[in-house]
Every structure is written in C-alpha cells, then in structure tokens.
Amino acid sequence: MRILVPLLTAVLALSASPADAHSRWTVCDGSCSFDVPPGDYEIEAVLTGQTGLDVEARRIALAPVETRPGQDVHRSVTVEVRTPEGMPSGEDGPGTPGLQIRLTGPSPHPARIAVTPRPRAPRIFVISDSTAADWTFLPKNGWAQALPEFFRAGPSVRNYAQSGASTVSYLADPRYxxxxxxxxRRGDTVLIQLAHNDKQTTEEVYRANLATLVDGVRAQGGAPVLVTPPVRHRFGPDGKLTPLGLVVNTLGVDLPAVMRDVARQQRIPLLDLTARSQELLEGLGESASWPLYLTTEHDGVQDATHLSRYGAEQFAALVVREMADAHLPLAHFLRPERL
Structure with a gap:
C-alpha cells in the first residue's frame, strides 16, 4: 500500500483511526511515500510485531524490533532524501521523488510514522566503492547501506559510495x-574507504590521493576518518586469507597498511575494517563465512567481494564498534542495543 503525504499539510492516513487522521502521524501499511524535497529528516515510528524500516534505495533505517502482544516500541532515526536515491552516478535511475519508506521484518505490522525536517542535522558522509554503496536493486548490499540502523535520531548518513570507484576516479569524476x-559543513564526519578498485595504483599515487581527499574534507571544516577496506572472501589452504583477500593490489601494494600509515601521519582517526573483517572471516572459517557475501546456490555463483544484506549489517556493526573504540564524537548517537 502506498500513500503520498505532503509534509506541511495535514497528514493523510490510510487505515487510520479518526484521531490519527488529524494528527501528525500517518499509518504506513507495507510502504508509503512522503512528498518532501531533498534534505535531512527525522523519522519517528511506533512499531508493533516484528517490524523494521527501509528507506529510499533499500537503506536500513531501523532493524526489525520484536514486541510483545499489545506492546508499542518507539524508534527514531535521521535520514537523507536525495536524487538520485542510490549511487551518485545515477546508473540505477533517479528513484521516486520524496521519502520512500518500506516496512520490513518477518511479520511486519502497520506502523505509525511521523516525518520532521532536520536541516541542521550533523551528517556522516561516506566516500567509498561498491562494498559500501547504496544498491537500489537486489541482491547486492553495501555496509554503509546498513549504517543508519545503528544510530538513534541525530546524525544523517549521507552515503555517496560509488560502484567501481577508486581514489583516482573518485577525485577526477565531477559526480563524485x-x-x-x-x-x-563544519563538524560533519567524512568516512573515506577507497581501495578495492585501486588495483594498479602505485603506493605513491595512492598516498597522494588519500591526502588530497583528507585535505579537501578539512578545507570544508569536516572531520576526515579513514576506513580500511573490508576483506574479500579469498582463503588459502591454511585457512587464512590470501593477499588478494587482504586487499593487496596487483602491484604488491598493501593498501590497508598504506591507509593506516597515512592516518598516522595525518593524525586522523582510523577505523580498521580490514582487521575486524579478517578476524570475523577467519574465525568463522571459509564455509561458514560465505553467507556474509553473495552466493547463488542454484548456478554456483559466489561473489567474494560484494555483501549480502546479512553481511552488510555485520560489517556495519564492525565499523560502529571501531567508532566507539576510537571515541568519535558520533559514538554517543549509537544505539547501545546494536553494539
């Protein structure tokens, strides 16, 4: 069921009680669309059953919350509305105007929703590649696509990760x-995770490109944070990840190690997703860690780089634990129950 709700007029609610029809709340049953311009918005939700929220290009805004019969749970999250909804290239289309919300979960119940503009919300920008991107269509997912679910209302995750992007192309392409x-803006946090597509980038160029990105963020008053890349599902016979799995490029450049050194030299925070994801995969083992990635059993396809929805959520959890350990200012917005 889809509904269009103008933000600055009375809320139109389908299947709502008379009291709901004259309040700021609307009842969302299945999916709903709010007629709002681009910007940052706080979503307040009253949830029952096993219900969560996805927004826009399948971004996970709220993980499904299981409630007892007759119990309501209130949750809030801040999200960005933009065109295109997904990756900045617009390769998967512009999306639908306004804010799109879809109920998720094993047994989603109709939810009461209220949407409020938050033009001064602190923002978390994500500069990355396909491993973090907002994928509009199944089955691929990026870890930053799951990042909003770990934050209570406050910061807006602005995911500008682009499939195929390297440090070279992200700087050169005017869309990025x-x-x-x-x-x-001053005070915004900018997560920079680019490495997977720097397959033939020399160490000198990679260092210089990271420094250019960091300097550009600082010039705007933002706070740059380097994030080492997630590992690939590439195991050797010893049960350990291979150099390819650990994102060593074809020239032999250990890109995560270079990123760690750049963060140290620039005196900026580093979130070591490479080390965290290596520990996770090697702890699970080659077979048990495949569900984190894309697998298609019927035709034998196994994608060792891109993530399933489950994997995106697990890797996003690793990122936020690194945020908490690094004592980033954003950490006080994290949901304690999701850590």
Missing part, C-alpha cells in the same frame, strides 16, 4: 568528490 566536497 567535486560534488560531495561543497556539501560538507
């Missing part, structure tokens, strides 16, 4: 860093 940089 030249577009994102002017959006950054």
């Amino acid at each position: 860093f030249p577009r994102v940089r002017p959006m950054i």
Whole structure:
C-alpha cells in the first residue's frame, strides 16, 4: 500500500483511526511515500510485531524490533532524501521523488510514522566503492547501506559510495568528490574507504590521493576518518586469507597498511575494517563465512567481494564498534542495543 503525504499539510492516513487522521502521524501499511524535497529528516515510528524500516534505495533505517502482544516500541532515526536515491552516478535511475519508506521484518505490522525536517542535522558522509554503496536493486548490499540502523535520531548518513570507484576516479569524476566536497559543513564526519578498485595504483599515487581527499574534507571544516577496506572472501589452504583477500593490489601494494600509515601521519582517526573483517572471516572459517557475501546456490555463483544484506549489517556493526573504540564524537548517537 502506498500513500503520498505532503509534509506541511495535514497528514493523510490510510487505515487510520479518526484521531490519527488529524494528527501528525500517518499509518504506513507495507510502504508509503512522503512528498518532501531533498534534505535531512527525522523519522519517528511506533512499531508493533516484528517490524523494521527501509528507506529510499533499500537503506536500513531501523532493524526489525520484536514486541510483545499489545506492546508499542518507539524508534527514531535521521535520514537523507536525495536524487538520485542510490549511487551518485545515477546508473540505477533517479528513484521516486520524496521519502520512500518500506516496512520490513518477518511479520511486519502497520506502523505509525511521523516525518520532521532536520536541516541542521550533523551528517556522516561516506566516500567509498561498491562494498559500501547504496544498491537500489537486489541482491547486492553495501555496509554503509546498513549504517543508519545503528544510530538513534541525530546524525544523517549521507552515503555517496560509488560502484567501481577508486581514489583516482573518485577525485577526477565531477559526480563524485567535486560534488560531495561543497556539501560538507563544519563538524560533519567524512568516512573515506577507497581501495578495492585501486588495483594498479602505485603506493605513491595512492598516498597522494588519500591526502588530497583528507585535505579537501578539512578545507570544508569536516572531520576526515579513514576506513580500511573490508576483506574479500579469498582463503588459502591454511585457512587464512590470501593477499588478494587482504586487499593487496596487483602491484604488491598493501593498501590497508598504506591507509593506516597515512592516518598516522595525518593524525586522523582510523577505523580498521580490514582487521575486524579478517578476524570475523577467519574465525568463522571459509564455509561458514560465505553467507556474509553473495552466493547463488542454484548456478554456483559466489561473489567474494560484494555483501549480502546479512553481511552488510555485520560489517556495519564492525565499523560502529571501531567508532566507539576510537571515541568519535558520533559514538554517543549509537544505539547501545546494536553494539
């Protein structure tokens, strides 16, 4: 069921009681669309059953919450509305105007929803590649696509990760860093995770490109944070990840190690997703860790780089634990129950 709700007029609610029809709440049954312009918005939700929320290009705004019969749970989250909804290239289309919300979970019940503009919300920008991207269509998912579910209302996750992007292309293409940089405001946090597609980038160029990204964020008053890349599902016979799995490029450049050194030299925070995801995969083992990635059993396809929805949530959890351990200012917005 879809409903269109103008933000600045009375809320139109389907299947709502008379009291609901004259309040700021609308009843969302299945999916709903709010007629709002681009910007940051706080979503307040009253949930029952086993119900969560996805927004826009399948971003996970709220993980399903299981409630007891007759119990309501109130949750709030801040999200961005933009065009295109998904990756900044717009390769998967512009999406639908306004804010799209879809109920998720094993047994989603109708939810009461209220949407409020938050133009001064602190923002978390994500500069990355396909491993973090907002994938509009199944089955791929990026870890930053799951990041909103770990934050209570406050910061808005602005995911500008682009499939195929390297440090070279993200700087050069006008749709990427030249577009994102002017959006950054003083105090915004900018997560930079680019490595997977720097397959033939020399160490010298990679270092220089990371420094250019960091300098560009700082020039806007933002706070740059380097994030080492998630590992690939590439195991050797010893049960350990291979150099390819650990994102060593074809020139032999250990890209995560370079990123760690750049963070140390620049005196900026580093979130070591490489080390965290290596520990996770090697702890599970080759077979048991496949569900984190894309697998298609009927035709034998196994994607060792891109994540399932489950994997995106697990890797996002690793990122937020690193945020908490690094004592980033954003950490006080994290949901304690999701850590």
